[in-house]
Amino acid sequence: MSRSMNNQELAQLLRAISAAYEVKKENRFKIIAYDRAAVAVEHATSEIKDLWDDQKLMSLPGVGPNIARHLDELFRTGKVGHFKQVMKDLPPAMFELLHIAGIGAKTAYRLCQDLKLKNPKTVVNKLIKAAKQGKIASLEGFGEKSQADILESLEEFKRGQVKKKRMTLPYADAIAQEIIDYLKKSPSVLQADPLGSLRRRVATVGDIDIAVATKKPAEVIDQFINYPKKKKLIEKGPSKASILLSGGYQVDLRVQKPEAYGSMLQYFIGSKHHNIHLRELALNKGLSLSEHGIKKRGKLTEYATEKAFYEALGMALIPPEMREDMGEIEAAQAGKLPDLVEIKDIKGDLHLHSSFPIEPSHDEGADSMETMARKAIELGYEYLGFSEHNPSLSQHSEKEIIDLLKRKKEITEQLNSSLNKFTQKTNKKPINLISGLEIDIRPNGELAYPEKGFEFLDYAIASIHSSFKMNRKKMTARILRALEHPKVRILGHPTGRKLGEREGYELDWERIFTVCRQKKIILEINACPDRLDLPDVLVREAVKSGVKMVINTDSHALDQMKLMKYGVSVARRGWAEKKDIINTLPWEELRSILNL
């Protein structure tokens, strides 16, 4: 029997059915239904196969009795008779073309049919050849321009645009800021904001979206499309424009007059699904929503702020990080929006790598404890935990390791008292330094640190840095074993993912959450922008399960201590409140949580 499909593949299958229906001019709501089911599958927080095992397919919004029945057949037998029927007289190659920018179901079908392309494996190359021979332009409904556009998209696709590159947040922040600074040089730009996924603080950003409030839209659009780093103009109209930057990143601009800027912010922050849900809801009240405002019986009302826009719909302003149609609209209607944690609530950082010569198994920090501690004072923190990697086991005797940690604890204590004299003298908040360790969890779940050394640690973070490819059952057992040690208070970067590099490992989260709750283990939200781990969806699950979390920067250099805000965004996207995050607690309360 073949391996069952993962969520991504399933979503693709459902999209293919939607496309097939589109070509066949089926009821358009049926087409939309399959698209929605595909979205639901993509957004699911667990494997659909597991949902099927538990007979919970219909719990997915957008999956009803029919699609559930088809998926059931798929998991049982490996194929779906109905799907086969639907796709029977369509060229298989057309589904490959759906991945090409600018080609939808209808175009894909026409091209494959008219040019007699059948094989999905060769269709891209054959179509490139056809375009170069001018065969596309001569088809009815196509022309020279569309032929050139298709050719370009195909070649981009071949160059590896399959996996569209996504930016980490700080990178996207920097690009957006540069463009905004550029736009603001024009006096016509009254206000400019980065929106879209960047504003929602999604872990990785595809396109950069910018909105501008102006009374002279044409001028702003012109200014935008003349951005010096523009590589190519994608589109330009009176109210929006898109350009491509040299890195291959797309920037979309929308302009709006100041009186209606609130509606534009709401529209352009998205997410698309949040907006669709909101519009459906509005429709029930006889209202029609758009980026221009709210229409009632054909009469448009404009909104200068988002707050006014949401209030007109009978709900409080929903924080952008929550706008993913994951229940936030219902919560807002019920007046039950959470009071999300903020950067100003953060009172310390418990995961830092100083340059203390600990001879670690992995990379050492670049800056001294003192430098980092002084930075923490500047940030207004009440505490700081140094948790370098454990000394490498192979290079040291047990005694050497214990001596190193003994020494580190002494130095931490000395620094603590000297800095307290400093804070007292300068009238600053006192800082409390603690000495911990980030200990590797070995493949068998043992901690890479001698038992006798634990008395010289204030606390330990346990993390996985090797043997990532382990199945869910083994990996869960490995981690649970490590969490048995009483000094292990924190599970570091719990999924091990590296954005754009590797997926996280699979874990039985229900069990992990249960153990964390019982043993009061704290899950880390690692703020390092290429980790952001726990991921937001799991933060949400953790919050629901009553598991506490800590937001740490995992700084290996002074400069990284400022990245805390990225971890806070993840927490906010997971609906975490102050009470869910332990490093919002004052020092005395934190102490008791860490058993200090």
Added chain:
DNA sequence: GCCGTTTTCGGCCCGACTGTTTTCAGTCG
């Protein structure tokens, strides 16, 4: 095909831009 504190039947988000067209279809977000 899905879905429901105004519905289990009768609805289903909204608008912008482009290319190929003489009024619109396709694609996108």
